Amino acid sequence: MAELVNVTIDGVTVAVPKGTLVVDAAKKIGNHIPVFCYHPKLKPVGMCRMCLVDIGTPKIDPATKQVVRDENGNPVIQFMPKLTTACTTPVSEGMVVRTATEQVRAAREDILEFLLTSHPLDCPICDKGGECPLQNLTLAHGPGVSRFDYDAKFHNEKHVPLGELIFLDRERCIQCSRCIRFQDEIADDHVLQFHDRGRGMEIITFSDPPFDSYFGGNTTDICPVGALTTADFRFKARPWELQSAQSICTHCAVGCNITLNTRLETRHGGFEIKRVMPRQNEWVNEIWICDKGRYVHHFTRSEDRLHLPLIRREGRLVESTWQQALQLVADTLRAADGEIVLMVGDRIPNEDAYLLGQLGRAIGARVSVSPNVPSHYADVARAFGVGKDADFKRLGRGDLVLAVNADVEEQAPVWFLRLRQAVVDRGAQLIIAHHRSTKLHRYASAIHRFEVGRAPEWVQQQAETLAQALQAARHALIVFGDEHLDGPRARALAQLLANLLLQSGHAGRSDSGLLPLYPHANTQGVCDVLSPHTALPPAARVVWAVGVGDPQELPPAGFYIIQEVLHTALVEQADVVLPSLTFAEREGTFTSGDRRVQRFYRALPAPGEAKPDWWIAQEVARRLGFEWRYNSPAEIFEALAKDVPAYAELSYAALSRVVEQWPPIGREDLYYGGTAYDNTGGIGARYAAEAETRALPPYDVTIPEPTIAGLKRGPRMLYRDGELIRRSALLRARMVSLQQVA
Ligand code: SF4
Ligand code: SF4
Ligand code: FES
Numbered sequence: 001m002a003e004l005v006n007v008t009i010d011g012v013t014v015a016v017p018k019g020t021l022v023v024d025a026a027k028k029i030g031n032h033i034p035v036f037c038y039h040p041k042l043k044p045v046g047m048c049r050m051c052l053v054d055i056g057t058p059k060i061d062p063a064t065k066q067v068v069r070d071e072n073g074n075p076v077i078q079f080m081p082k083l084t085t086a087c088t089t090p091v092s093e094g095m096v097v098r099t100a101t102e103q104v105r106a107a108r109e110d111i112l113e114f115l116l117t118s119h120p121l122d123c124p125i126c127d128k129g130g131e132c133p134l135q136n137l138t139l140a141h142g143p144g145v146s147r148f149d150y151d152a153k154f155h156n157e158k159h160v161p162l163g164e165l166i167f168l169d170r171e172r173c174i175q176c177s178r179c180i181r182f183q184d185e186i187a188d189d190h191v192l193q194f195h196d197r198g199r200g201m202e203i204i205t206f207s208d209p210p211f212d213s214y215f216g217g218n219t220t221d222i223c224p225v226g227a228l229t230t231a232d233f234r235f236k237a238r239p240w241e242l243q244s245a246q247s248i249c250t251h252c253a254v255g256c257n258i259t260l261n262t263r264l265e266t267r268h269g270g271f272e273i274k275r276v277m278p279r280q281n282e283w284v285n286e287i288w289i290c291d292k293g294r295y296v297h298h299f300t301r302s303e304d305r306l307h308l309p310l311i312r313r314e315g316r317l318v319e320s321t322w323q324q325a326l327q328l329v330a331d332t333l334r335a336a337d338g339e340i341v342l343m344v345g346d347r348i349p350n351e352d353a354y355l356l357g358q359l360g361r362a363i364g365a366r367v368s369v370s371p372n373v374p375s376h377y378a379d380v381a382r383a384f385g386v387g388k389d390a391d392f393k394r395l396g397r398g399d400l401v402l403a404v405n406a407d408v409e410e411q412a413p414v415w416f417l418r419l420r421q422a423v424v425d426r427g428a429q430l431i432i433a434h435h436r437s438t439k440l441h442r443y444a445s446a447i448h449r450f451e452v453g454r455a456p457e458w459v460q461q462q463a464e465t466l467a468q469a470l471q472a473a474r475h476a477l478i479v480f481g482d483e484h485l486d487g488p489r490a491r492a493l494a495q496l497l498a499n500l501l502l503q504s505g506h507a508g509r510s511d512s513g514l515l516p517l518y519p520h521a522n523t524q525g526v527c528d529v530l531s532p533h534t535a536l537p538p539a540a541r542v543v544w545a546v547g548v549g550d551p552q553e554l555p556p557a558g559f560y561i562i563q564e565v566l567h568t569a570l571v572e573q574a575d576v577v578l579p580s581l582t583f584a585e586r587e588g589t590f591t592s593g594d595r596r597v598q599r600f601y602r603a604l605p606a607p608g609e610a611k612p613d614w615w616i617a618q619e620v621a622r623r624l625g626f627e628w629r630y631n632s633p634a635e636i637f638e639a640l641a642k643d644v645p646a647y648a649e650l651s652y653a654a655l656s657r658v659v660e661q662w663p664p665i666g667r668e669d670l671y672y673g674g675t676a677y678d679n680t681g682g683i684g685a686r687y688a689a690e691a692e693t694r695a696l697p698p699y700d701v702t703i704p705e706p707t708i709a710g711l712k713r714g715p716r717m718l719y720r721d722g723e724l725i726r727r728s729a730l731l732r733a734r735m736v737s738l739q740q741v742a
Contacts, residue, residue, distance in 0.1 A: 007091040010099055022086040022097055023051055027664065027672065033099055034108060034137045036115075036224045037176035038087035040663035040673060041287065042185055045088075048115075048176050050137070052083035052107040054098040067094070083107050108141040116146060118154045118199060119225075120171045128226030130239035133671035134174065154199045162192075162203075163211035164733040165231050165291060166220065170202050173227040179203065179219035186288070186417060188424075188442070189213035203227070209737040214413050214718055217294040221278065221287070222674035231730055232295050233275040237263050243271075245603030246279055246681030249293040250347050250583050251724075253518035253593025254414045255684075256285035256293055259677040260584055260603035271604050273297045273584060278676040280665040281683050283391060284596065287665050287676035290413035292718050292731065297584070299727040300604065304567040306579030307608025317577060322609065322619070325576055329544075330623035332559050332576075336541040338364030341555055344530055345547035346373045346523040349588030350597070351636040352613035353522070354529040354644070355628075356546055359621045366540070369532045370548040374518060376487035376534055377494035378527030380699075382646060383690040384498040385595050386477065387510030390686070392418045394511055396426030400473035402466070403430065404497065405455035406481040407438040410717045411517040412593065416440065419479070431469060433458055435484070436715075453484035453711045456493040456703045463500065470504035475511035482517075486710025487534060495699035501691075502698050508691035518593045519716060521583075525591030529644050545570065546613055547580065550723050563616060568723050579610035586612045588633045589655065597647070598684030599655045646687045656682035 002017035009026050016025045021044060026033050036048040056079035059068040068076045077096045083103060098104065116138065123129045156170035180192045180203070191207040205211045220228045242261040249256040257279040262271045276297050278289045309325030310317040333340060342360035344353050346369060360367035369375045392415075395401065401419055409416035416439065422428040423443045432441055433448040433455070441447060450458035459466065470476045478497045482490035497514055498507070506512035518524060526532070536555050543557040551569040554560065562574035565582050583590075584603045591597045614636055618628045630636050634652045641647045658680055663669075666678025690696060719725065719735045726732065 005091050005093050005095075007095045007097065009097040016091055018091075020091050022053065022055065022089045022091055022095075024663070025091050026086065026097065026099065031099060032672070033086045034141055035087055035672060036133065036137075036174060037178060039178050039181075039222055042178065042181045045177060045181070046085045048111070048174065049085060050108065050111050051086040052111070053086045053104055054101050055080050055084045055086075055089060056096040056098075057092055058094040105141075109143040112138050112142040113146050113148070115174050116142075117148045118171070119174070120153070120155070120158075120169075122172075125235075126169075126172065126226035127229045127234055128223075131670055131675050132226060133224040137671055156200075156202065161210070161231075162205045162228075163209055163216070164737060165295065165730060166211055166216050167229050167231060167234055168203055169227050169229070172225050173203055174225055175201055176224055178222045178224065179228055182219050182222060183213060183215075186218075186421075187213050187215040188420060188439075189215065192219075209741050214290045214292070214409065215288065215417070217291050218278070218288050221676050224671065230275070230294070237261075237274045242274060243603075244677065245584075245601045246677075246679070247583065247603060248521060248590050248598050248600040249276075249289060250521040250590070251292050251296060252412050252520065252718075253516070253523060254285060254412050255521055255590055255592030255596060255598055256289045256414055257281040257598070257679060257681075258289060258293065260297070262603050272301045273603065279681070280661055280676055280679045282393065282661045283683060284592070284598075285414045286418075287673060288414055288417060290718065291734075292413070292725070295730045296724055296728050298729070299566065299724045300582050300584050302566060302727045305607045305610070306564060306567055306571070306577060307610060308579060309609070310571075310574070310577035312575045317571075317574065322611070325578060326616075326619050326623055329561055329576055329578070329620050332542055332561070333363055333544075333620070334624060336559075339541035340365035341536060341540040341543045341557070342367050343370050343543065343545045343548060343554070344368075344526055344532070345370045345549050346518070346520040346526045347549065347583070348526055348547040348613055349522060349583070349586075349590060349633065350525045350529050350640060351588050351633040352546075352617065353526045354640040355614045355617040355621075355630070355636055357530040357532075359617050359624075359626070362621075362626065363624060365544070366533055366537055367530060368534070368536055369526060369530065370545065371536075371552050372519070372550065373523055373526065374482050374487065374490055374516075375523075375527045375532050376491040377516065378524055380491065380494040380498050381514050381516045381524060381593075382528065382595070383696055384501055384507055384514045385689045386513035386515060387508070387692055388686050388688040390511045390513065390594070392422060392477075395419075395422035395428045395475060395477060397428065398474040399428040399511070400470060400476045401428055401430045402470070402476065402478045403432045403434070403440055404459060404478065404480045405434060405483050405485070405493065406440075406479045406517055407434070407483065407715055408479060408517065409439040410715065411481060411519075413718060415479070415515070419477075429473070433462075453489075453706050455480075455485065456489055456496055459493060459496040459500070460701075460703065463496070463503075467500055467503040470500055470506060473506075475509065476501065476504060476506045477512060477515060479515040479517065481716075482713065483715050484711050484713055486707045486713065488704045489706060489710055492701050492703045495701045499698045499701065502696070507696065508689065510692075513689060513691075516593055521592065522590040524593055524595055525589070525597070528591060528646055529640055563613060565610070566723055566727075578616050579608065580616060581606055581610050581612050585610070586633070588612075589637060594686065595689070596684045596686045597650055597655055599652065599682050601681055650685055650687060654685050657685070658682060
């Protein structure tokens with residue numbers, strides 16, 4: 001328990017942990033000291049002086065070293081001769097802070113008047129207008145008039161591209177260095193810096209390609225003015241025109257909480273996503289997202305979205321009604337006599353995957369996941385994954401992070417940020433084993449190398465040494481990937497790592513466990529609720545592929561049912577095409593790589609007649625004689641929770657639980673934490689690992705021989721070519737520039 005210190009701010013006394021800054025102590029009691037350079041997630045620098053306050057401390061008698069008291073026995077408070085920055089001053093016992101004196105009021109006016117001398121005042125066309133701390137604080141604390149000559153303003157370039165994704169408006173910058181500090185302290189990509197001095201001081205990027213970071217979009221959220229804007233949102237909409245829906249990013253296993261901002265477009269009469277913003281969840285992504293999650297959304301309005309069912313007639317796919325398509329699907333499945341493969345992708349929400357699994361088994365189909373979904377070790381992660389209440393924020397001194405065959409920044413970018421903090425900021429030990437270098441290698445205390453594709457053999461050989469290192473640690477987190485491993489060998493790796501947890505006494509402990517780097521938001525969830533077969537039959541009469549995404553090698557079949565959101569190459573193979581919805585057009589749940597089940601909500605209307613996958617499954621089921629009557633994902637989740645033991649304690653109500661988070665982030669507080677959204681949709685809930693509920697035996701592991709197919713499974717980089725990223729012009733351009741440099 002941290003030592004508490006009493007401080008009195010404008011007459012209100014509050015006890016806060018020792019080391020708390022005055023600005024944060026005030027925030028805790030609703031006293032909003034204005035700031036520009038300070039950000040609660042960054043180290044204070046005291047650059048802008050906006051937070052000046054009057055600070056006093058109990059007077060100490062130099063002779064007795066005791067607090068001097070007045071005639072009533074109260075400590076005599078000695079105030080500083082000048083105002084002090086609240087963002088750099090930690091509280092001390094008995095401190096008294098005055099934030100509403102005439103002197104403080106005048107200082108705030110002066111700072112704002114001074115800042116505005118070199119500010120262009122182009123609020124009517126500035127993207128930050130409506131959610132700009134400088135606008136808001138000027139209205140609240142500014143002087144109203146300026147003594148400076150408007151014509152003497154310092155002018156600078158206004159449209160400076162910092163790479164393909166971010167624009168800098170140089171004359172709007174108030175030189176707070178939040179952007180530089182985010183890149184240095186949080187992302188560890190040292191790509192921004194101040195250049196020059198005085199009035200001409202400006203932000204520059206000196207990396208090649210410019211602004212070389214996967215996290216750059218976050219700087220636009222915390223920039224307190226419109227100096228940094230994304231190429232995605234720049235001049236596209238005003239904040240007050242936007243509607244917001246709380247959602248979950250689908251592009252890796254982290255499950256970052258996001259808000260989808262949408263607007264009705266007169267151009268085509270429909271809603272579209274104008275920007276993707278982080279949403280606070282201190283247990284998942286804090287207030288950060290990566291640039292893939294931020295910019296890849298354009299596929300939702302791609303011209304080749306499927307709007308209507310298609311049926312192949314005389315060699316060509318032609319539009320049909322749902323009635324015709326569903327009847328054809330039902331008749332074909334009935335006639336297939338169980339020789340059916342039902343294949344589900346790992347972006348499909350839990351509710352839909354569950355229903356598809358139920359239907360598949362009821363008609364005797366081989367229920368599986370698509371070939372690129374690493375399902376072979378989902379049961380190992382379910383058994384030995386991190387604890388139900390694990391919190392990466394608690395990892396620090398005395399704890400061990402073991403990363404085996406894992407490229408965390410490329411495969412789970414926000415987990416990279418969080419593990420880096422555990423190691424660099426809080427002193428956890430990091431041991432890495434990989435066949436190549438990754439960014440995480442910068443922080444390792446021990447680095448091991450194995451031959452390409454030989455991770456399981458390496459773990460087996462090193463088992464004793466590794467178990468000893470784990471045993472010495474308070475908590476042990478093991479993050480692993482499946483680069484250059486086929487399913488059976490990746491399973492062997494997971495099992496060997498689980499055995500290490502058992503051997504070292506960490507199995508089933510809260511902040512310990514396995515953390516698999518799955519490719520998408522719902523790899524774990526689909527495997528949990530679908531119980532897929534891991535082997536496919538050599539051929540089938542019917543293959544029904546749902547949300548498989550990128551073209552895959554489907555088993556040879558006489559009839560292909562393809563259920564997709566986009567007209568991909570896969571669709572060209574179809575006999576029937578069933579158009580489905582993206583996560584943005586519906587609600588449901590995903591289960592992240594650390595088994596946190598989270599709700600997402602609808603942001604957009606359905607394009608054309610496209611339907612959610614659960615609806616399609618139910619309509620097919622009814623035509624096959626099943627009496628299903630689900631009206632919503634919520635009803636399906638209830639059935640799922642009764643049927644899938646791991647989910648027994650979960651419900652939509654539990655997942656929607658909202659708790660107070662620190663620091664407070666959101667609409668009211670944008671001057672403090674930036675424009676990330678507060679969380680009103682729920683922080684989700686993690687289900688317990690099996691090892692937490694009962695003693696599990698070690699795995700009996702035989703490592704299969706490597707296969708060519710396995711060795712060919714190269715690294716899964718964040719910006720890799722695929723059906724979704726290809727539809728984001730911004731990320732395409734970024735990929736080209738990265739390739740040119742490489
Ligand atoms: S660009 Fe924005 S965040 Fe960066 S120093 Fe300027 S005002 Fe601050
Ligand atoms: S880290 Fe993963 S979940 Fe988070 S925004 Fe990036 S791709 Fe999406
Ligand atoms: S000096 Fe305190 S917020 Fe900038």
